[in-house]
Amino acid sequence: MESDTVPASSERPCGEHPGAIARAHRQWHDFATLAWWYWCATVVLLALALSRVAPDASVAAVGLGAVQAIHFQRRERAVRAFPVQVRTAYLGLLVLGLWSPLAFIHWMQLAGTLAVVVTNYCPLARLLSLAPWNRSGPVNAAAVRFALLTPPGRWRHVDAR
Numbered sequence: 001m002e003s004d005t006v007p008a009s010s011e012r013p014c015g016e017h018p019g020a021i022a023r024a025h026r027q028w029h030d031f032a033t034l035a036w037w038y039w040c041a042t043v044v045l046l047a048l049a050l051s052r053v054a055p056d057a058s059v060a061a062v063g064l065g066a067v068q069a070i071h072f073q074r075r076e077r078a079v080r081a082f083p084v085q086v087r088t089a090y091l092g093l094l095v096l097g098l099w100s101p102l103a104f105i106h107w108m109q110l111a112g113t114l115a116v117v118v119t120n121y122c123p124l125a126r127l128l129s130l131a132p133w134n135r136s137g138p139v140n141a142a143a144v145r146f147a148l149l150t151p152p153g154r155w156r157h158v159d160a161r
Helices: 034-050 057-076 082-097 104-119 123-128 141-149
Strands: none
Touching (some): 082 104, 104 123
């Protein structure tokens, strides 16, 4: 059983639950977490849809996103928990991208989700960390610089209320 304590040097990839990633030596990707496998499957589905090999795969990606959001909401037992926020925002973007004028959103999601899978850098989590309900201090240049430019091994969302 994994501990729910997080050492100060750990990170929370794409809003991941701290107990699932509390490790002394973190690899550049983490095959052991269900969250990583969710994101990996989403990359495959988006790539299939965007390459037009399987156009309906985008609908499957929405379904997987819904499953993931519900799973994390039940696990965290709070709609405002950061991992739930990330997955809910991601699901909303998937749904918006189904509308043809906003189809470019799926390309952005593919790039961002691929970054999560390969490098553990989650652009959506970084941006959500700057939202007013996730911060106790002001959003200034230093906060934006920290959120967007800190390497994945050093960044974690810590300011949730």
